[in-house]
Amino acid sequence: VQLQASGGGLVQAGGSLRLSCAGSGRAFNRYAVGWFRQAPGREREFVASISRFGTATYYADSVKGRFIVSRDNTKDTVYLQMNTLKPEDTAVYYCAANPAGGLYSSALQYDYWGQGTLVTVSS
Numbered sequence: 001v002q003l004q005a006s007g008g009g010l011v012q013a014g015g016s017l018r019l020s021c022a023g024s025g026r027a028f029n030r031y032a033v034g035w036f037r038q039a040p041g042r043e044r045e046f047v048a049s050i051s052r053f054g055t056a057t058y059y060a061d062s063v064k065g066r067f068i069v070s071r072d073n074t075k076d077t078v079y080l081q082m083n084t085l086k087p088e089d090t091a092v093y094y095c096a097a098n099p100a101g102g103l104y105s106s107a108l109q110y111d112y113w114g115q116g117t118l119v120t121v122s123s
Helices: none
Strands: 002-006 009-012 017-024 032-038 045-050 057-059 067-072 077-082 091-098 117-122
Touching: 002 091, 017 032, 017 091, 017 117, 032 067, 032 077, 045 067, 045 077, 057 067, 077 091
Parallel strands: 009 117
Antiparallel strands: 002 017, 017 077, 032 045, 032 091, 045 057, 067 077, 091 117
16 A cells, blocks of 8 residues: 655644545555654654544544544545644654554554655744
C-alpha cells in the first residue's frame, strides 16, 4: 500500500488542523494505521492509531483529549483531527500502515510509511 499524508500547515496555538492519510494500491481496510510525528532534533514519536475498520483507537497521553483519529474506508483515508494545538505539537507528521492490524505505538511495527506533512504551531 502507498500512503500520502496531507493537511499540514501553520496555525496559531489553540487552533485546529485536520490531517489526511490517503492509501492506494491494496485494500486499505487490511491495514491498521498509525500517526507519528518528529520534531527537529527529536526522535519520532507515536501519536495515535486506528484499527482496520475504525472500531478501536489508541492515543499517546500527550494528545489524548485533543486529537481524534478516524477513517473512511470508502475513501481509503485516515484522518487526524488536531484540536487545541500547542507549540510543542510542531513536527512533521507521518502516517504508517501495518497489516497485522494492531494498535502499535512502536514505529518498528509499521511496514508502510507516507512522506510526512509539516505542522507548525505558533505561540
